[in-house]
Amino acid sequence: MRIWVARPEPGAARTAERLAALGHRPLVAPVLVVRPTGTPPPPGPFAALLLTSANALAALLATGADEALRGLPVFAVGPHTAALAAKARLGPVETGAGDAAALATLVGRRLAPGARLLHVAGAARKPEPAASLEAAGYAVATHLAYAAEAVPHLPDRVAAALGGGDPGLDTALHYSRRSAAIALRLAEAAGRGGAFRALRHYCLSDDVAAPLEAAGIAVHFVAARPREDDLLAGLS
Known part of the structure; x- marks a missing residue:
């Protein structure tokens, strides 16, 4: 085909x-064309890093901001993003089932409510996983690492x-x-x-x-x- x-x-x-x-x-x-924003993430400390796309990880690595986040648990949306995070020596890495809502469920099984999390995302992000996590008592700081332009x-x-x-x-x-x-x-x-x-x-x-x-x-x-x-x- x-x-x-x-x-x-x-x-x-x-x-x-x-x-x-x-x-x-x-x-x-x-x-769509992906362009990193080049902005640094908000200051920590954080209990874990949330990655809902490989583009978010690539943009984070491009700024060098990953150095300050090494050693944090990483929750990656799916196997590909998880593999890239591990290759970048981030983690330990937990792998989600492929969508943001499932990622929120995974975090809920691993971390106690009240934990402060850093979600590295794109400008046109969806409500999940932040919506479910915040409703469950987690504090989610969002870093807009890239924008996807039509x-x-x-x-x-x-x-x-x-x-x-x-x-x-x-x-x-x-x-x-x-x-x-x-x-x-x-x-x-x-x-x-x-x-x-x-x-x-x-x-x-x-x-x-x-x-x-x-x-x-x-x-x-x-x-x-x-x-x-x-x-x-x-x-x-």
């Missing part, structure tokens, strides 16, 4: 390699493929609710809305699929767990 990978870098290139190894033809064309228009290669160019597109992979919504908006703005809707859409979770389904787009596959392995397994 010819598959549009719309997620931002560096994850897009990694996904493309996996798709190629499975015999697919990836088209890497992100609709590209101004549909990438040219995607526009050409959706316009009937050779090679065309069969499928789109969606890794976040925001990127799925942006991909739809950009396709419609470029006059390619109909072709976009006709693609087979594979989504990392029900939350990711929500903006597509709200627009009346049939979602072909939703991963049982919000993990890339589960998402790519649906392609077989």
